[in-house]
Amino acid sequence: MSTPAKKKSGTTNKWAKPAIVAAGVVIGLLVLVLAARWFTGLDAVKSFMTTYPGQSELPATAPVGFPVWLSWQHFLNMFFIVLIIRSGWQVRTVKRPPAHWIRNNKGLIKTRNAPTKISLDLWFHLTLDALWVLNGLIFIVVIFATGQWLRIVPTSWDVFPNAISAGLQYLSLNWPTESGWVNYNALQLLTYFTTVFIAAPLAILTGIRMSGAWPKNARTLNKIFPIEAARKVHFPVMIYFVLFIIVHVTLVLATGALRNLNHMYGHSDVVNWWGFGIFAASLVVTVAAWFAARPLFLRPIASLTGKVSK
Template sequence: MATLIVMLVRWFVSLGFMQDFTSAFPGQYRLPAGSPVGFPAWVGWQHFFNVFLIVLIIRSGLTVRHQKRPPVVWSPRRDRTRKISLSLWFHQSLDILWLVNGVVFAVLLFATGQWTRIVPTSWEVFPDAITAALRYLSLDWPTEDGWVNYNALQQLAYFATVFIAAPLASLSGVRMSGVWPKGARRLNKAYPVEWARAVHFPVMAYFVLFIIVHVSLVLATGALRNLNHMYGGSDEVNWVGLWIFVGSLCVIAAGWVAARPLVLAPLARLFGTVSRG
């Protein structure tokens, strides 16, 4: 089936009108004048910290979703009658760090002009994204020059992830968390918790799909150069970015293994009371 799709797309792209279309819209458009070139160090650090948090958020979220009777619970010092599972406390704590990291990222993004990379500034982004998508499907990869400019499909994907999926995850998560005012009838009626639950899990599934596709394309379209962009801070083709990437995976794996009651309980006691469920 995959081979058939590739063959059909290649045939479709070879048609005369599609040749004219792809010539007019090659897959990316020029960024505004003065757009920055390359990635500053803070982008790399933000990228790593975001990946670290989102992986643990997904892990803890799935644990909360499937955990029927938590073995360990947490209570805030001011209200020991309110108890939540240790997994939920960990999930919400990670959410707070993720939100703070997101705010810092957004501020730096617009303060340094890096926003032009992921925020569309021309309607050409849509026809260019069609061309880029067809090139991916035909296995005739779009011209990669991420150090200077993303292709239109990448730009739309990053924009959707940062400015649509992330806010949806945040708003739906806050609605289901303990910080939401339970007694606010009008507010609860205007924003039912069922709506938040209907949005939260699909958004998580989107993040999982995005990570899989994103990492796969990074490795398939020039791993050394792509990894050096984000982790090595240069446009050179060497092994620096790869080894930093491998080190980051080790840190993430260590966090994954450490996310268990034996390690989390002492941290949770700093902010409340931990007891058996």
């Protein structure tokens, strides 16, 4: 008769800690908002925010709007990064992988080194990484060729005080005026710059260091950049991407969802449901890929380039 009581107690304890953490986060955010509202009401701070309204002026040559290719880039980047985070978490947490993969050491991919057996999860993670890097390289080349880089690379020092001003506006819930079609606010600009030019290269470099592609006999290079250092950086970078996605999606939906989604997916500045429809379809594709990324579907694909075994 005591077993159900124990199960109930266990279930209660299971959810007690997450509930306490969630309550603490909510209370902490409420305190920050109230503090920001008080702080931004000070005369000196008001003067500062008048001088720096939260947005730096772009060069006259900066393009306006988002071309079609950028919408496709945005979707592919979202698609790959979500699956990369999923597969990376599996590589980190699954102790007994359901299958392993070993590459074919023949034909065009023949190498001197003997093939190394890796988990199917790691094969999927590395394959996604390669596609994500290819998409990123295309993105970098095209934004510099078209001038779109001017929208996400700081070109004046006033971006920093403007970013502080924009941050205070967000935190006090008096959010800065959105005009992303023409110019991001300074905090958005710095965040996108950090994501594209710092976080992404760090993820790539540390990922390569931990992969089999890194030269094992390069003693000097390995001493300069030990694998332990790569592991300590790679996981926090993944956490950064998770937090970026959460905050990014939240603000897109909270600051004029239809217009923002048209910017990102409909390459227009009008307010209608076209961009939302494309966004919804992209979510369906991404969610379907999330659930399809299982050994049943991955095995035949992985078998095209190697041998899959249980």
